[in-house]
Amino acid sequence: MSKPITVLVSIDSNSLLLGARHYKNYLASLVEKYNLGSIVDVLETGSFGDYGKGVLFLVLPENTVYSVKSEVDVEKIVLEHLLKGRIARELVVEDFSTEGPVEAKSTTIEERVVLRNAGSIDPRNIEEYIALNGYQGLAKAFRMEPRAVIEEIKKSGLRGRGGAGFPTGLKWEFTQKVDSPDKYVICNADEGEPGTFKDRLIMEGDPHSVIEGMVVAGYAVGASKGYIYIRGEYFESVASLRRAISQAYEYGLLGASILGTDFSFDLSVRLGAGAYVCGEETALIESIEGKSGRPRLKPPYPPVSGLYNKPTVVNNVETFACVPPIIDKGANWFKAIGTKSSAGTKVYSLCGNLVKRGIVEVPMGTTVADLVYKFGGGIPDGRAVKMVQTGGAAGTFIKPEELGAPLDFDSFKNSGASLGSGVILAIDETHCAVDVAKNLMEFFAHESCGKCSPCREGTHIIVHILNEFSKGRGTRELFDQLYDVADTMEDSSFCGLGQAVPVPLRSILDRFKDEFLAHVDTLQCPVGICKFDKKKKKR
Amino acid sequence: MSVVTCPDCENLFAELDRYIDSVKDNTGVLINVLHKAQEIFGYLSEEVQQHVSEKLNVPLSQVYGVVTFYNFFTMKPKGKHQIKVCLGTACYVKGADKIMERLQDELKVPMNQPTADGKFSIHAVRCLGACSMAPVVLIGEDDYYGRVTPDEVSKILDKYRRAE
Numbered sequence: 001m002s003k004p005i006t007v008l009v010s011i012d013s014n015s016l017l018l019g020a021r022h023y024k025n026y027l028a029s030l031v032e033k034y035n036l037g038s039i040v041d042v043l044e045t046g047s048f049g050d051y052g053k054g055v056l057f058l059v060l061p062e063n064t065v066y067s068v069k070s071e072v073d074v075e076k077i078v079l080e081h082l083l084k085g086r087i088a089r090e091l092v093v094e095d096f097s098t099e100g101p102v103e104a105k106s107t108t109i110e111e112r113v114v115l116r117n118a119g120s121i122d123p124r125n126i127e128e129y130i131a132l133n134g135y136q137g138l139a140k141a142f143r144m145e146p147r148a149v150i151e152e153i154k155k156s157g158l159r160g161r162g163g164a165g166f167p168t169g170l171k172w173e174f175t176q177k178v179d180s181p182d183k184y185v186i187c188n189a190d191e192g193e194p195g196t197f198k199d200r201l202i203m204e205g206d207p208h209s210v211i212e213g214m215v216v217a218g219y220a221v222g223a224s225k226g227y228i229y230i231r232g233e234y235f236e237s238v239a240s241l242r243r244a245i246s247q248a249y250e251y252g253l254l255g256a257s258i259l260g261t262d263f264s265f266d267l268s269v270r271l272g273a274g275a276y277v278c279g280e281e282t283a284l285i286e287s288i289e290g291k292s293g294r295p296r297l298k299p300p301y302p303p304v305s306g307l308y309n310k311p312t313v314v315n316n317v318e319t320f321a322c323v324p325p326i327i328d329k330g331a332n333w334f335k336a337i338g339t340k341s342s343a344g345t346k347v348y349s350l351c352g353n354l355v356k357r358g359i360v361e362v363p364m365g366t367t368v369a370d371l372v373y374k375f376g377g378g379i380p381d382g383r384a385v386k387m388v389q390t391g392g393a394a395g396t397f398i399k400p401e402e403l404g405a406p407l408d409f410d411s412f413k414n415s416g417a418s419l420g421s422g423v424i425l426a427i428d429e430t431h432c433a434v435d436v437a438k439n440l441m442e443f444f445a446h447e448s449c450g451k452c453s454p455c456r457e458g459t460h461i462i463v464h465i466l467n468e469f470s471k472g473r474g475t476r477e478l479f480d481q482l483y484d485v486a487d488t489m490e491d492s493s494f495c496g497l498g499q500a501v502p503v504p505l506r507s508i509l510d511r512f513k514d515e516f517l518a519h520v521d522t523l524q525c526p527v528g529i530c531k532f533d534k535k536k537k538k539r
Numbered sequence: 540m541s542v543v544t545c546p547d548c549e550n551l552f553a554e555l556d557r558y559i560d561s562v563k564d565n566t567g568v569l570i571n572v573l574h575k576a577q578e579i580f581g582y583l584s585e586e587v588q589q590h591v592s593e594k595l596n597v598p599l600s601q602v603y604g605v606v607t608f609y610n611f612f613t614m615k616p617k618g619k620h621q622i623k624v625c626l627g628t629a630c631y632v633k634g635a636d637k638i639m640e641r642l643q644d645e646l647k648v649p650m651n652q653p654t655a656d657g658k659f660s661i662h663a664v665r666c667l668g669a670c671s672m673a674p675v676v677l678i679g680e681d682d683y684y685g686r687v688t689p690d691e692v693s694k695i696l697d698k699y700r701r702a703e
């Protein structure tokens with residue numbers, strides 16, 4: 001039975017760093033000590049987002065959010081709020097609501113589809129998920145023909161959240177149409193883009209939403225086995241998913257004859273081992289087969305020939321988490337959110353030089369400015385923003401005057417700002433464009449799997465040239481050469497990794513040409529980051 | 540059979556075998572098994588790779604290929620406490636390079652090389668998925684440190700220096 005007062009402790013990988021588990025245990029011990037056990041429930045829940053303010057406690061029914069930084073803070077909350085019913089003002093997080101700071105005048109508000117439960121339920125307890133309409137989408141799907149489920153997903157306009165934006169319903173339809181006794185459903189939880197951590201918080205905050213989406217997919221396409229491929233470093237997410245999977249088995253939501261139907265579906269977790277290219281779907285499939293994760297030639301695409309050469313659906317974590325509410329509430333409900341080309345919401349990872357860093361879910365079509373200023377709280381320390389990286393490593397860099405760009409699947413085409421995996425990484429004026437480009441290109445050089453030469457060699461040539469610039473040895477010819485390498489890589493790289501490198505590279509070169517050339521013409525780093533080679537400096 | 544190179548090896552191999560037996564009927568378990576092996580032994584020596592190859596009936600060349608392909612796997616012993624510094628973009632713009640410099644100064648070793656006493660080694664990694672806490676340092680498997688400043692580095696190390 002639920003008790004009159006509930007304290008929810010926000011637990012995610014980030015709050016754990018700040019001692020969340022310890023404070024929660026301490027809180028529980030104080031509740032015992034003061035004999036509050038019969039009226040106060042202490043529960044763990046997923047992420048509330050990170051507001052740079054310590055561990056967050058949400059006290060219900062008052063909806064008070066506290067920021068806890070020490071045991072003393074925990075004591076205060078117990079003595080004041082729980083014992084005496086007085087709000088401990090000094091610990092309250094005032095701007096916790098999604099209203100954001102005052103300078104943001106826009107009307108965009110948070111809209112939670114994917115994160116509908118994260119932060120309000122205990123992700124370790126399947127019953128809480130079920131209580132909030134969990135597994136209803138699945139139950140409803142079972143009352144429909146598989147074809148009708150696919151039609152509903154198609155009608156909803158759902159497109160993949162992993163970066164490429166492929167229509168999900170269409171992908172399922174391709175898979176469903178292939179005649180094969182064995183088919184697979186894979187959840188891509190590799191999340192290796194620097195700056196992305198949304199999938200992690202979804203899996204930790206509401207693992208069942210992902211599992212439910214996968215079972216629906218399995219039913220729709222006729223697959224009876226699923227894998228979640230997850231980064232081996234995501235210990236907390238792995239634990240969360242494994243726990244959720246075993247509960248789902250206990251409740252008959254996985255395994256044989258699910259919910260009394262004749263549909264069976266098995267699900268297990270496979271660990272990645274730190275290779276960015278394994279996020280590419282065919283490399284991921286190779287990796288699940290136990291091999292080195294080098295991409296395969298496409299076509300055939302996974303819906304025709306994927307895992308063990310069987311028809312396979314690969315979708316992103318966030319994509320799967322959208323599925324249950326679409327089935328439950330209908331395609332039209334989902335379609336009504338977002339923009340014409342891009343239905344629904346998007347979860348963003350806000351990071352870099354921002355006041356508030358964390359995840360936020362807003363309708364498709366929200367502008368970068370809203371994400372940076374309204375939800376991200378702007379740039380700290382009174383500094384100016386120099387550029388914002390949108391979409392992740394393979395995304396784009398945009399300048400301050402371009403922040404009005406709305407983000408959706410068409411925005412790259414329309415305004416040059418990529419939606420990608422939903423990263424909003426703000427970079428302030430103390431950073432040098434050459435240096436930022438170099439850091440990113442080193443990432444690609446390191447992660448190139450080496451299968452094809454345009455990417456293997458191209459990334460190293462790019463790093464080498466950028467290095468020359470940062471040492472004061474850049475030339476205009478070398479600057480142009482960067483574009484040539486980009487063209488070659490785009491045309492002839494084997495997989496999406498090499499093909500995507502030109503996108504961020506060109507976007508930063510185009511926008512910061514002056515800064516790059518200043519390194520050549522004045523032999524100075526305008527920001528003073530690059531340490532020039534003294535000898536070369538006097539020509 | 541291979542020579543036993545550590546005092547507790549037999550037990551460690553037995554532990555690995557128990558895990559392998561528990562997953563053996565699944566196909567494609569090689570990577571999960573290597574994760575377990577590295578957890579048990581700390582690194583994947585030739586001997587361990589040979590063992591996995593035999594137990595799973597996977598060619599040694601494939602085991603070796605997989606071990607060298609993935610960043611997470613290592614064939615050389617690392618420090619007792621592996622210090623991973625994220626150099627992903629989000630951490631980089633929050634000064635991760637300065638943390639890296641300070642660590643190398645403090646421990647007087649370059650990247651990827653254990654300290655003389657074998658206690659520490661420093662490694663660069665790309666995004667630990669905790670970007671909102673940037674810059675992020677991970678020690679061992681789950682001691683995360685967020686919003687690290689160069690001046691905190693020595694204090695963080697002290698915890699591990701003092702231990703035992």
Ligand SMILES: Cc1cc2nc3c(=O)[nH]c(=O)nc-3n(C[C@H](O)[C@H](O)[C@H](O)COP(=O)(O)O)c2cc1C
Nearest residue numbers: 160161162188191192279280281315316319496497
């Ligand atoms: C180099 C590379 C890395 C990728 N990494 C990821 C990833 O971490 N997560 C993801 O969902 N998709 C990633 N993708 C995209 C996948 O190949 C695939 O398009 C996606 O998982 C499909 O799911 P969706 O349709 O739901 O987006 C990556 C693609 C490339 C080329």
Ligand code: SF4
Nearest residue numbers: 450451452455495498
């Ligand atoms: S483009 Fe790069 S990552 Fe892709 S196959 Fe070629 S070398 Fe490998």
Ligand code: FES
Nearest residue numbers: 432434525526530
């Ligand atoms: S290479 Fe630095 S502003 Fe320059």
Ligand code: FES
Nearest residue numbers: 625627630667670
């Ligand atoms: S970039 Fe460092 S944790 Fe993501």
